[in-house]
Amino acid sequence: MLTASVTVDPAFVVGPVRPRTFGSFVEHLGRCVYTGIHDPGHPTADADGFRGDVIELARELGVTTVRYPGGNFVSGYRWEDGVGPVEQRPRRLDLAWHSTEPNWVGVDEFVRWCRKAGVEPMMAVNLGTRGVQDALDLLEYCNGTADTHFANLRRANGSDEPHGIRMWCLGNEMDGPWQIGHKTAEEYGRLAAETARAMRMVDPGLELVACGSSSSEMPTFGDWERVVLAESYEHVDYVSAHVYYYEEDGDLASFLASAVNMDHFIESVVATADAVRAAGKHDKRIAISFDEWNVWYQKRAESKVPEGDDWPVAPVLLEDRYNVADAVVVGNLLISLLRHTDRVHAASLAQLVNVIAPIMTEPGGRSWRQTTFHPFALTARHAKGEVLRLALSAPEYDTAKYGRVPALDAVVTHDAASGDVVVFAVNRSTGDDLELRTALRGLGQLRLVEAVSLSNPDHTWSATADDAASVLPRPNETATVSGEQLTAVLPPVSWSMLRLARA
Ligand code: AHR
DSSP states (O other), rough: OEEEEEEEEETOOEEOOOOOEEEOOOOTTTTTTTTTTOOOTTTTTTTTTHHEEEHHHHHHHHHOOEEESSSSSGGGGOGGGSSOOGGGGGOOOEEEEEEEEOSSSHHHOOOOOOOHOOEEEEEEOOSSSSHHHHHHHHHHHHHSSSSSSHHHHHHHTTOOOOOOOEEEEEESSSTTTTTTOOOHHHHHHHHHHHHHHHHHHHHHTTTEOOOOOSSSTTTTTTTHHHHHHHHHHHSSSEEEEEEEEOOOOSSSHHTTTHHHHHHHHHHHHHHHHHHHHHHHHOOOOOOOEEEEEEEOOTTTTGOOOOOOOOSSSSSOOOOOOOOOHHHHHHHHHHHHHHTTTTTEEEEEEESSSSSOSSSSEEEESSSOTTTTTHHHHHHHOOOOEEOOOEEEEOOOOETTTTTESSEEEEEEEEOTTTEEEEEEEEEOOSOOOEEEEETTTTSSSSSEEEEEEEOOOSSBBBOOOSSHHHHHHEEETOOEEETTEEEEEEESSEEEEEEEEEE
């Protein structure tokens, strides 16, 4: 049995729990939109063709914002193709995913879906094949209130009220050579700055995200952020971060430590943004929008895009089946995002449905929760108030990828109004139970409300449409509170949530 300790005190706060940390992403990719959120023939479909079962699952997941329409897709997208009468919309080649885009869903439908799902839309503009004018046109179409062409077009298309979209991504992964319209940091930084400046002339209150690196493994990582922010600092609020290179490739010990890498990634972007702030003598600080993150098995057959003359509509693409270890890592990546809540102000689990997603569907049929659904849903539901700083002491183990890392990772939230305290913790050990002792200083008399752990003797278990419930977060009977100390035994390869309330 390993032992580890965590100490918290409500006087020491990282920052508020931000609802936008629990965002997700819907891209026109594979079956995310078509047969994912939209499936007119489905028994639960509404008048817009949206699946009611998926909307319910998105609500249960606790998703707060949803980024749209890409991703790589947006860099070749003409948003006008997706508005107006559906039968008149053109079919287009989607070069990003070698597919055919039928444009049955566009911006108006997406915003309607967001309203039904109770989420905030977050829009990306095409800065791959397009530029400033197109971004302005889309902004006017979505948010325009005056008697002008694109605002009137939206009204004519059935949306009298403006969509009121606050958060806008200035392109997607423009550092990536795979991106349509890929740019150098200088080229993109100028374009992002001019697009942002013009969009702010329309509405100074918009929240704008400049593209950071598509991964911290990119050869341009660091320098990209420096150059892009040097050009655009005054005009944007966020720089994005994306990460997917977490996968279990035969080295479980390293995989379970993926959040160590995410911590490093976030801290490197913060350092770079703050260096630009110092050099430019700026007052404000740039926040991070971690608007694509997940485990993704990129080398598996399901991630292979169609080729040649095959341009299918909504092909099966990136449909990873997640196991228990994947869910533990996803839970741990959320711990990392919360730990950095002072600088990570938004994040999007990529993606929402079918495509590297917590929710899966059969076309016209069943839907189910993947293992990764559970730590996300429980964290989104119960992390409230403020994230507390914590002192953590844990045994370490060796990893091939990240050196020596702690066997425990944890984050603690405290809602001063209700008195609720929640500990989210991961035991990264592949073979040992870990006794976690949490010293809850100055938080008053607390009682245990709920203790659950997600683990399984076989960490490779995955949910299917036939069996999505054999392995779920289960009550952890070892959890006890005595005075200011909470103690619980966390099984190997596990994610846990321990909830306390005023006694
Ligand atoms: O989420 C899948 C893809 O990953 C997105 O389209 C792109 O932005 C990233 O490379």
